[in-house]
Amino acid sequence: MESKDEKIKIVRGIPEPTLRRLPVYHQYLRELEQKKVFFISCTAIAADLKLIPIQVRKDIEMTGVVGRPKIGYSVKQIIDGIEEFLGWKKSSEAFLAGAGSLGAAILGYQGFKEYGLDILAAFDNNPAKAGTIIHGRKVYAMEKLPDLIRRMKVKIGIITVPAVSAQKTADIMMDAGISAIWNFAPVKISPFGGVIIQNENLAASLAVLSKKLKVMQAAENIRP
């Protein structure tokens, strides 16, 4: 009973903004480690990353890592703590659907593997692409996707197909037993059966950027 309650607390208790900052700390601390810095205070981290100390302290607290007053935190302990907390230590296998330019870019993105994502292979509707190799991963015909998901018990699907076929591809993945989908197609995907969907909406990011730019330019015109 204890552990169940604890799990529920964990599910509800992690603010998504914290989750998004953890990889930033991780990357920064890895650099620090290479420079032979072994202890650091949240004040120093905050200064370097343009955050505030208390936020850094709260974020580190979420991972369960504790520091020592006056001394600070062990750099290695935070790095390990983040990796453990985010589940990077045991990597998850993934299939990628859609070997177009975006798919190729993701296959070529160095570092996903150390973040616990292991993209095994790619799938494409274009028969001409089947059998080719992109960034070291084999490309299969899309028809083989459901069978391979079942046989290899792959849990993560990455969607980089065009918008029109995104939902259909997701349906195939979910039918075959995928647990989580990382969707780069510019349409929202409807999940079923408790599948986790992470929509990577570039249009949304662009909207934020261009609105900020417009507001800034408008402000400059008022007070030049």
Added chain:
Amino acid sequence: MESKDEKIKIVRGIPEPTLRRLPVYHQYLRELEQKKVFFISCTAIAADLKLIPIQVRKDIEMTGVVGRPKIGYSVKQIIDGIEEFLGWKKSSEAFLAGAGSLGAAILGYQGFKEYGLDILAAFDNNPAKAGTIIHGRKVYAMEKLPDLIRRMKVKIGIITVPAVSAQKTADIMMDAGISAIWNFAPVKISPFGGVIIQNENLAASLAVLSKKLKVMQAAENIRP
């Protein structure tokens, strides 16, 4: 004085989550328009997009579009309102630095143009790439970047270079007068002179996805 206060209100007043949802409404309403649906209630929008009515109403309110009780909102008015509000009507010109696979993917991403982003050309450090054409855009040597930013008064820079050269590239852009940078390199960029930086952190998104997956799997083990 009135207008200045208004601007300040606008700057502070737009929740970023709202900004990110607007393109989702836009895309959905465009589809609706093609199906000859001309009026819609926030309840119907919410049902289709798996949101709640009041949130949709609040978001639409931000754009300044008003509806009519019992009738709902004019689909065309919301579409136009969002485009106007986000500044998509007058597009901004951009340069892209780093013509690798991610850069090529972004150059090939259809639809940025209708979101008000017009990528004019790409730049790359690799001399072999200079002079080539990717998705209809010419690739120039990186040395030409600052001069062309100045001459063409380009305001947006897109960074898809490797992590190690990201800050250097950003510095060149900012020196030359860029106002906003959309950064896809997996390192945070330090801005200066009020330049707007939008970091597109794929590792952060992956962290959210994989943590949710891990928590879900843990929960399944507890209550199978």
Added chain:
DNA sequence: TAGATTGTTAATCGATTAACAATC
């Protein structure tokens, strides 16, 4: 010891959600 830094409890702030009057 003195002072810096953590851990923890409380206050603030902003986004989300609820409630309800206005209105077509």
Added chain:
DNA sequence: TAGATTGTTAATCGATTAACAATC
């Protein structure tokens, strides 16, 4: 008219920030 739907004001909720005691 009656009822659905908007617009607006108030309540809630969660993340951020502040305050301060504990401690190395």
